[in-house]
Amino acid sequence: MDLNALTECLSSTSCMVTQATSGFIIGMLLFLVAVGLTLIFGVMKIVNFTHGAFYMIGAYLAMTVFQATGSYTLALLGAAVGACLFGVVVERFFMQRIYGGNVLMQLLVCYALVLILDDLVRIVWGPEFKSMGMPDAFRVPPLFIMGGVVPPFYLFLIAAALVIAVILGLAISRTRFGKTIRAAAHNPAMVSVLGINTGLLFTGVFALGCLLAGLAGGLAAPVRSLTPGMGFSILIESFIVTVIGGMGSILGALVGAVLIGLIRTFGALGFPLFTEALMYLAMAIVLIVKPSGLFGREAA
Amino acid sequence: MKRPALRDVLFGLVAFLILAALPLLTTSSALVDFVIRCAALGLFATSLNLLVGYGGMVSFGHGLFFGMGAYSFGIIMQRTGMPIPLAILLTLVVAAIVALAVGAICVRLKEIYFAFVTLAFQMLVHSMIIAWVPVTGGDQGLRGGIPRPSFLGINLADQKQLYLFSAALLVLGLLAMRHIVSSPFGYTLRMVRDNPTRAGFLGIDVYRTRLTAFVLAGVFASLGGVIMSLFVSGAYPEFAFWTMSGEAVFIVMLGGTAAFLGPMVGTVLLLLLNDFVTRVAEHHGLVLGTVILLFALGLRKGLLDFVMDWREARRTRAQANSDRIAGTNTIQASDKMERVAT
Numbered sequence: 290m291d292l293n294a295l296t297e298c299l300s301s302t303s304c305m306v307t308q309a310t311s312g313f314i315i316g317m318l319l320f321l322v323a324v325g326l327t328l329i330f331g332v333m334k335i336v337n338f339t340h341g342a343f344y345m346i347g348a349y350l351a352m353t354v355f356q357a358t359g360s361y362t363l364a365l366l367g368a369a370v371g372a373c374l375f376g377v378v379v380e381r382f383f384m385q386r387i388y389g390g391n392v393l394m395q396l397l398v399c400y401a402l403v404l405i406l407d408d409l410v411r412i413v414w415g416p417e418f419k420s421m422g423m424p425d426a427f428r429v430p431p432l433f434i435m436g437g438v439v440p441p442f443y444l445f446l447i448a449a450a451l452v453i454a455v456i457l458g459l460a461i462s463r464t465r466f467g468k469t470i471r472a473a474a475h476n477p478a479m480v481s482v483l484g485i486n487t488g489l490l491f492t493g494v495f496a497l498g499c500l501l502a503g504l505a506g507g508l509a510a511p512v513r514s515l516t517p518g519m520g521f522s523i524l525i526e527s528f529i530v531t532v533i534g535g536m537g538s539i540l541g542a543l544v545g546a547v548l549i550g551l552i553r554t555f556g557a558l559g560f561p562l563f564t565e566a567l568m569y570l571a572m573a574i575v576l577i578v579k580p581s582g583l584f585g586r587e588a589a
Numbered sequence: 590m591k592r593p594a595l596r597d598v599l600f601g602l603v604a605f606l607i608l609a610a611l612p613l614l615t616t617s618s619a620l621v622d623f624v625i626r627c628a629a630l631g632l633f634a635t636s637l638n639l640l641v642g643y644g645g646m647v648s649f650g651h652g653l654f655f656g657m658g659a660y661s662f663g664i665i666m667q668r669t670g671m672p673i674p675l676a677i678l679l680t681l682v683v684a685a686i687v688a689l690a691v692g693a694i695c696v697r698l699k700e701i702y703f704a705f706v707t708l709a710f711q712m713l714v715h716s717m718i719i720a721w722v723p724v725t726g727g728d729q730g731l732r733g734g735i736p737r738p739s740f741l742g743i744n745l746a747d748q749k750q751l752y753l754f755s756a757a758l759l760v761l762g763l764l765a766m767r768h769i770v771s772s773p774f775g776y777t778l779r780m781v782r783d784n785p786t787r788a789g790f791l792g793i794d795v796y797r798t799r800l801t802a803f804v805l806a807g808v809f810a811s812l813g814g815v816i817m818s819l820f821v822s823g824a825y826p827e828f829a830f831w832t833m834s835g836e837a838v839f840i841v842m843l844g845g846t847a848a849f850l851g852p853m854v855g856t857v858l859l860l861l862l863n864d865f866v867t868r869v870a871e872h873h874g875l876v877l878g879t880v881i882l883l884f885a886l887g888l889r890k891g892l893l894d895f896v897m898d899w900r901e902a903r904r905t906r907a908q909a910n911s912d913r914i915a916g917t918n919t920i921q922a923s924d925k926m927e928r929v930a931t
Contacts, residue, residue, distance in 0.1 A: 336701055386886055392647050392700055397842050397885045400835050404878035412872060525712070525831070532705050562720035569709040569716070573694065576706050580698050 295559030306437025308554045314443050314512070316550025317450030321505035323527035323534075323542040324457065325498025331474040331537030332494045333388055338399030339379065341524025342406040343499045347372040347506025348515050349414050352421040355510070361424035365507040372503020373496045380495040388491070403520070411517040419515040427511070446508055453504070454543060461539060470494060474537060529572045535585020544583065593771060601764045608756040612749065621752045623864075625820045627856055628759035633813035634840040634852035635766055639806040641838070642846035643770055644799060645782030647700065649834050650707030653691070653714050654807040656829025657684050658814025663731045663824045664724060672740050677815055681808050688807025689800070696799040708831060715829045730825035735818060745819060755816050762812050767849055769805060778802050843884060845891025854893045 298304040322344050329337045347368035354360075354367035383402060387395050427442040461467035473480045473490055481487040505523075513519070530549050534541020549568055556564040575583060612621055633655050640646045661680040665671065671679075695706045718725045726732055737745040745751045769775055777798055781788045785795045818824045827833065836859070844855025862880060863873075870876045888895055 336704075383882070383886070392704065393641065393838065393842055393846075394885055396647070396649070396704075396835075396838060397881060400839060401878040401881035401885065404874035404881070408872045408874035408878070412875075525708075528705060529709070532702070536701070563716060566713050566716035566720070569713040572709050573706060573713070576698065576702060576709075577694055580702055 292559055295555065298555070298558050301436075303436030303438075306435050306439065308558065309551065310437065310439050310443050310447075312551040312554035313547065314446050314550070315553055316547040317447050318505050318509050319523070319527055319530050319549060320454060320543050320546035321450055321501045321508070322523055323530040323546055324454075324539055325501040326527050327531045327534070327537055327539060327542045328470070328494055329498045330531070332470055332477075333384075333491055335384065335388060335395050336392070336399075337384075337495075337498070338396060338524065339402045339406065340498065340502055340527065341520030341522075342403055343372045343376055343502035343520075344506040344509075344523050345410060345515075345517070345520035346375055346406070347503030348421075348510040348513070348519065349410060349419075349506075350503070351507035351510040352419060352515060353414075355421055355424070361426065361511075364424075364510070365504065368507030368510070369500050369504040372506065373500035375503075376496045376499025377492060379499075380492050384495060385488070385491070407517045407520070414515075414517075416517060421510040421515065423511050442511060446512075449508060450505075453501070457501075458539060466493075526568065529568050532582055533572055533575045535582030538582070538584040541582055541584030594768065597764060597767050597771075601760045605756060605760045608760075609753060612752065618748060621748060622820075623860065625752055625755045625816065626860055627853075628755040629813045629817035629820060630837075630840065630860065631813070631853045631856040632759060632762045632816065633810050634837050634844075634856050635763060635849075636806045636809035636813065637837045638841050638846055638849075638852045639766060639770070639778075639802055639809070641841055642851070643775060643778050643782065644802045644806075646696065646799065646803070647704050647838070648695075648707040648806075649704040649831070649838065650709070650711030651806070651810055651837055652829055652831065652833030653707070653711035654684050654688060654810035655814040655817070655833055655837075656711075656714065656718065656824070656826075657687055657807075658811025659818035659824035659828045660718065660725060660731060660814075661811070662815045663735050663818045666735045666737075667731070667733065670736055670738065672738065673745065674740060677812070680811055680815055684807050684811030685804050688804040692800045692803030692807070696796065696803055708834070711829060711831060711834060715826060715831075718826045718829055725824075725826075728826055731818075731823050734822045737819070751819060755819070758812060758816060762809055763850075763853070766805075766809060770849060774798075774801070839881060842891055843881075845894030845897070847891075848893040848897055851891050851893040855891060858892065 298308060322340060325343075326337060326340050329335065329340070350371040351364040351368035355364035358364070379402065383398055387398050423442065427440070427445065429441055431438050431440045432444070433439070461470060469480065469485060469490060473485075473487060473494075477487050480490070526549060527546075530545035531542055532545075533548065534543070534545035548571070552567050552571055553564055556567040560567060579585075608624060611624065614620075633651070636654075637648065637651045640648050640651070658680055661683045662676055665676045665679055666673070669676075691707070691710045695703055695710070698706055719728050721727075739745075743750055743754060745754055770778075777788070777793055780791075781793065781795050781798050788798075789795050814824075814828060817828065840855035840859050841852050842855070843858050844853065845851030848854075862877065866873050866876045884892075890898070
């Protein structure tokens with residue numbers, strides 16, 4: 290425990306800015322993964338334990354495309370589209386069989402898929418740590434905002450994630466697709482009776498979730514090291530985020546993600562060895578006080 | 590009530606004698622090691638099934654108690670050197686207290702939230718193990734060996750005696766759990782699982798029933814942890830990591846949740862599978878994952894459940910045939926009653 294470091298940082302703007310920025314990038318990446326999880330849970334009512342694997346696949350695809358073409362835009366596109374297509378395959382072959390099944394079965398199928406996907410990545414890309422490297426466009430000296438050091442890539446990352454969050458929020462609240470999704474989350478049988486192909490809709494929602502996870506992987510690739518197990522830690526964190534925010538709530542995912550991001554960066558100062566535990570503590574406290582999460586509706 | 594209990598004890602005695610005779614068949618220590626690991630994981634998985642199969646509570650943090658058992662026992666032995674039976678007893682008490690505290694918070698929650706909060710508490714303990722280096726050894730694990738002073742003429746430093754001791758603990762633990770699930774409490778627990786609202790109306794304290802099951806499961810899981818720490822002569826953070834819980838859930842699924850011995854069957858299957866796969870294949874996750882998928886999507890239930898349902902189906906079919914011949918339905922009705930009771 291190092292409370293001095295924490296109070297020292299809290300009293301200096303430069304340190305606050307630096308920490309808050311890194312908290313926000315962690316939060317934004319988490320949001321992109323968590324929002325997919327929350328959508329998938331909201332509509333299909335399955336807890337998709339494989340979601341972290343799509344983030345991992347996105348990151349590896351981004352690295353491969355980037356090394357082949359040198360274009361970060363293409364890399365991001367490859368990560369998102371690749372993870373999305375992969376998601377369609379997984380949904381069609383495996384996930385469809387466990388909708389409505391018991392939780393145990395869902396956990397088990399996902400556990401198996403995570404084992405398989407981690408090993409596939411290990412076979413294709415090798416077991417050792419990889420790093421993608423920073424795209425040239427962002428190889429510029431960091432900005433100084435109120436004395437805090439902020440790499441330009443961080444700003445890009447936060448901006449990109451925020452834009453996606455806004456687009457997603459509008460899409461869910463305004464478009465026909467969004468309305469259908471919300472209706473299906475509420476009552477899939479009714480939606481199906483109204484002549485909407487719910488099977489296809491489920492695949493669509495799953496693919497959308499995977500696309501976002503893949504994109505998050507692509508965005509994270511320049512600043513994180515890549516290993517075959519990287520999906521798991523982000524998965525657990527995004528679960529914490531969705532549970533804190535309330536499963537099925539997009540706003541909850543955003544708030545929870547930023548909260549966890551800040552807990553991580555500021556917690557790392559005050560409680561270096563106990564940062565992980567702080568997140569679990571936060572989740573346990575929220576669940577004890579409000580068992581359905583901050584923005585979750587009371588489960589029926 | 591009395592006769593089945595006697596039958597269980599006899600069954601346990603025979604099982605222990607068979608286990609005790611096993612090492613006479615072979616000189617290799619692989620079998621001995623295998624059974625000790627089976628004892629540790631089997632107690633752990635069977636205790637999880639108290640929650641999953643009998644209580645309808647899918648815990649994803651049961652590894653907490655396995656790790657807790659291994660660490661508490663190891664630390665107690667390293668620091669105090671008290672007699673082993675006393676240390677085991679103390680470990681069980683510690684596990685019960687922790688389970689009471691954690692369970693008091695968790696068992697109120699529904700399905701998936703229950704799974705998550707148990708997972709959260711487990712990871713909380715996992716990070717405490719990592720962080721509390723002076724006591725737990727951090728991510729290196731509890732090393733330096735666990736002292737094993739002899740007691741009552743039993744010397745656990747000897748692999749053969751450790752084997753007998755583990756087998757005895759396994760049989761005793763299973764008998765105790767068997768007794769719990771066939772007691773009135775066990776039936777109350779099943780009722781709470783099937784319909785908590787109705788159970789509440791009948792005057793059953795649902796919360797207390799669940800909490801009791803949670804504490805009992807925690808205690809037996811920690812006994813598994815004790816055996817494991819004796820076997821590896823230490824304790825490692827992985828014991829309290831989420832994969833441990835995942836493995837236990839998998840074992841329970843693999844073997845079956847409806848039959849009491851399902852998790853034991855699952856344990857043997859998984860360990861055989863693990864040993865076989867690691868020997869044969871380089872990509873262990875790929876093979877293991879595929880097998881799990883085949884099980885989960887193909888069989889859709891545990892192996893022992895599958896076998897039992899299959900036998901059940903055959904028996905009812907035979908019954909129906911003989912009924913047709915005898916022209917009566919009364920036997921079938923009584924058969925149905927019996928099925929409901931099990």
